[in-house]
Amino acid sequence: MTLSLQTIRRPIALLVYYILYWIFFTVEYLKPLFYKQSRMDTCRQKEQPKYQVKHLGIVRNDGVGEETSICSNLINVILWCLSLGIDTLTFVDSQVVDWSSWVRILCRVENFAKDSCILETSSCSHLTCTVENKSTGFFVLKLWNRNQTIFTLNLLHSNDAHLSLIRGIHHLVRTKLEEYQMIPISSRKKYVLDFLNSGAEGAMIGCEPQLVVIFGNIPSLVGFPAWEVRLSQIFFQPSFSSFTFRDLKEIVHMTLQTPKRFGT
Known part of the structure; x- marks a missing residue:
């Protein structure tokens, strides 16, 4: 056993x-x-290089009231960006040509000095506005707060500057300044909002946008990727004010699956 x-x-x-x-x-x-x-x-x-969103969407602005529509949508974008703590906003409008006359109107409306297209003047407490005449053919409007750039607005020469857009941005920054300053510097982000009709014009300016929103007269959305159509719908819906970071994240994820356009 x-x-x-x-x-x-x-x-x-x-x-x-x-x-x-x-x-x-x-x-x-x-x-x-x-x-x-x-x-x-x-x-x-x-x-692998860090992925940058070159073109986030195309917004149609057809017909009468285009400036009002652009101004309204842009203010919502800026409001949303500032609430996220984005550190620097850069705006480029390729449709603006002869801006000097609009600068004078803006200075009169906002009580700026007559020579504000050259000099730096105070627009409100601790906030200064600088408009510089660049030899490259476009102007730069900068808002500063205690030596920190709030945003930069680059306007190429054109014959239809958006005065309402500029005034809207200026008013928005003034009203959102206190909330913006409460955001810790470590949590702030830097984005470039590039308002162009094509990527080639962006290359001409020499900027390297991280976040691009294209405003322009697009005859049709046929053939555009779904994420661009989706963004254009968001911008023209009354519920745009509820546009959240999650919505943007969803669009960016869709962008990763979309072939690049405009040669970028």
């Missing part, structure tokens, strides 16, 4: 031993392979 038990136990022990040996051998053999693959994945992630 004893011999039979020993006879049975020995093969079982050998079987268990070989099974365990095979498991440990396999693990030790595969571990370097997994480690190598992990290192390769890490290297690939480091090699």
Whole structure:
């Protein structure tokens, strides 16, 4: 009886031993392979450049009242960005040509100095406005608060500057300044809002936008990616004020699956 038990136990022990040996051998053999693959994945992630959203959407502004529509939508965008703590906003409008006369109107409306297209003047407490005449053919409007740039507005030469848009931005920054200053610097983000009709014009200006919203007269949305159509619908819905970061994140994820347009 004893011999039979020993006879049975020995093969079982050998079987268990070989099974365990095979498991440990396999693990030790595969571990370097997994480690190598992990290192390769890490290297690939480091090699890949950070993705930047070149064009986030196309907004149609057809017919009468285009300036009002642009101003209203833009103010909502700025309001949303400031509430997120975005540090610097840059606006580029390729449709603006002869802006000097509008600067004088803006100065009169906002009680700026007559030479504000050259000089820096105070528009309200701790907030200054600078309009500079650039030799490259466009003007730069900067709002400062205690030596910190609130936003920059670049306006190319055109014959239809959006005075209401500029006044709306100025009023918005004044009203949102206290809330903006409450945001910790570490949580602020920097985005460039580029209002152009094509990526080629953006390259001409020399800016590298991270977040681009295109305003222009688009005859049709046929052929545009779904994320662009979705954004245009959001901008023209009354519920745009409830547009959240989650909505933007969803659009950006859709962008990653969309072929690049405008050569960017």
